[in-house]
Amino acid sequence: MEKITNKGHVLVLPFLVQGHINPMVQFSKRLASRGVKVTILIIESVCKNMPKEFGSIKIESIPHDNSPPENIDKYFAWFFTLVSKNLGAIVKKLSHSEYPVKVLVYDALTTWAIDLAHQLGLKGVAFFTQSCSLSSIYYHMDPQTSEIPLDGSVVYLPSLPLLEKEDLPSFIYESVLYPAITELVFRQNINFKKADSLLFNKFDMLEEEAVDWIIRIKCSIKTIGPTIPSMYLDKRLKEDREYGLSLFKPNxxxxxxxxxxxxxxxxxxxxxxxxxxxxxxxxxxxxxxxxxxxxxxxxxxxxxxxxxxxxxxxxxxxxxxxxxxxxxxxxxxxxxxxxxxxxxxxxxxxxxxxxxxxxxxxxxxxxxxxxxxxxxxxxxxxxxxxxxxxxxxxxxxxxxxxxxxxxxxxxxxxxxxxxxxxxxxAKEAVDEGGSSDKNIEEFLSNIM
CATH class of the missing domain: 3.40.50.2000 (Glycogen Phosphorylase B;)
Structure with a gap:
């Protein structure tokens, strides 16, 4: 692969759930294969049994004194406080190296990360571990701004097929059961206004209309998936056979x-x-x-x-x-x-x-x-x-x-x-010259 010649450094902040870690790790591998310095931030209690690096990608541990709360509401607040307290020092430490940090790629759920990035003089890029169609649903049905009724048998939304109640995310019609998570998923809409760029783990052909809709409201969007190990798709990264950072031990x-x-x-x-x-x-x-x-x-x-x-x-x-x-x-x-x-x-x-x-x-x-x-x-x-x-x-x-x-x-x-x-x-998208491959190259040229 063609290597990027600048000395850019990308900091990656995943939300610590396995389904969110995997795609961001795979994207990091794609960046590293192009000669970009990549560091992934993981909290200390999670990464203690993980390697400090794999390939050229470094794992930076975020220290903490107390165990993560089991209550989901308290966990979100704890994670925000932990990252806010430590991110500046980590960026300062890494910026003394030959490769200063230029970009923070953060899980789209951690919307507060965009403000932290800008305060530190970094560009902030939101990484969505969900479909473009889901983002469209959350955008149009945000309870703070939406006027779309839920009392009919179907819901009509731009760029989407007709949706019945059973087709909607549970946070739409069962919001009282998940108040903290509901607030979190709708807050993702902030990324459309504040983030310097949006990344989606998908390829264009899957949801062409939804992608076109997002482009109309936020020009800087790149589809860079599917982010699964290379040896199952294009086979260009010869050692890339597994995700690498697993919270579970498989049989x-x-x-x-x-x-x-x-x-x-x-x-x-x-x-x-x-x-x-x-x-x-x-x-x-x-x-x-x-x-x-x-x-x-x-x-x-x-x-x-x-x-x-x-x-x-x-x-x-x-x-x-x-x-x-x-x-x-x-x-x-x-x-x-x-x-x-x-x-x-x-x-x-x-x-x-x-x-x-x-x-x-x-x-x-x-x-x-x-x-x-x-x-x-x-x-x-x-x-x-x-x-x-x-x-x-x-x-x-x-x-x-x-x-x-x-x-x-x-x-x-x-x-x-x-x-x-x-x-x-899917394979054609990540092949050299495919849509996702080109989008990663364009992302790097624009953001670095």
Whole structure:
């Protein structure tokens, strides 16, 4: 790759959730491959078991005396105070080197970071770990400014398909349940006014209308994804085979050995990410639905969720399934034995499935997952969405039916063909000269 000749230094501030860390780390790798100095900021308690650097990327530890609060509201305030207190000293230390810091790339949720960046004489760039369509929804339905009613059956928004209530983010119609997070996601709109540039983890073809809409209100926007390790897409970064900064320990060998013993396209991979928490009834319905689908399944059940599994399920599932606490998701999705991804529709998982050509069964849980599921089933047509009952539970018969439809029936063939198309487009975007590759080059030339 062509190297950038200036001595620019980019500071990267991710929000410390695995789904937010991964894409920002991958973007950092793309910058570093172009000769740009990159330092990632991680709080001390999180990075103590991580390497101090990987490749040419440095990890800068943010010290703290107290343990991070478990309460989500208090955590946001604690993180803001911690970064505000330490960022100036870190920038000063790094700026005494040959490569002074010029830019702070921050998670779009940490909107206060733009003011800190400008106070320190840095350019501030917001990194969105979500779709452009979700940003459009939050922009147009901000309770502080929106006049769009929620009492109808559908919502009409610029650049988006018709959305029903079930297609909207949970923070739109259940804001009272998540007051702190709701305030946080809508505050992201500040980035459209204050940030020097916007970065989105996606590629243009996925949401062309939403990208065009954002360009009209904020010219400086770059789509730089999908940000997954290079060896799964363009293969230009030869050592880039995994994300690198993981908060969880995967059961690599167990998973891959089990998959190696299965036939091509015979396995349903089931995962609900690092945060989603299903109720006991839903866990029972899912467990029974997987068993009655008559397909092999690899199910990721975090250690904190294991107690919700039905009694004797583990012993009954041995012939058909494997249950693990965590797994190397990219390796699993890329494996020839996997024929379907039963997913919560987190944005990273959605991009990974699209990029690796795996059709999906979509069972959104909360946050941005419902609109992602809408695009999976109705716009990109790379999966089907399960239908929940009146009480919000997705029952075993619906789960088994949906899996069989993707794995065995004619519709599954069509879905597979569509995923292969999107897989090709994802690769083309990050190939040398592709849209995302060009956007990274333009970002560097404009911001550095």
């Amino acid at each position: 690599d060998e167990i998973c891959m050995n089990w998959l190696n013993s299965r036939e091509i396209g015979s396995v349903v991979y089931v995962s609900f990410g690092s945060l989603a928490s299903l109720g006991e009834q839903q866990m029972e319905e899912l467990a029974t639905g997987l068993m009655t689908s008559n397909c092999y399944f690899l199910w990721v059940v975090r250690a904190t969720e294991e107690n919700k599994l039905p009694e004797e399920f583990m012993s009954k599932a041995k012939e058909k399934g494997l249950v693990v606490n965590w797994c190397p998701q990219l390796d699993v999705l890329a494996h020839r034995a996997v024929g379907c991804f039963f997913t919560h529709c987190g944005w990273n998982s959605t991009l990974e499935a699209l990029s690796l050509g795996v059709p999906m069964v979509a069972m959104p849980h909360w946050s941005d997952q419902p609109p992602n599921a809408k695009f999976i089933s109705d716009v990109w047509q790379t999966g089907i969405r399960v239908k929940a009952g009146e009480n919000g539970i997705v029952y075993r018969d619906e789960i088994a039916r949906s899996i069989r439809e993707v794995m065995e029936e004619d519709k599954g063939v069509m879905l597979k063909e569509n995923t292969i198309k999107w897989k090709k487009l």
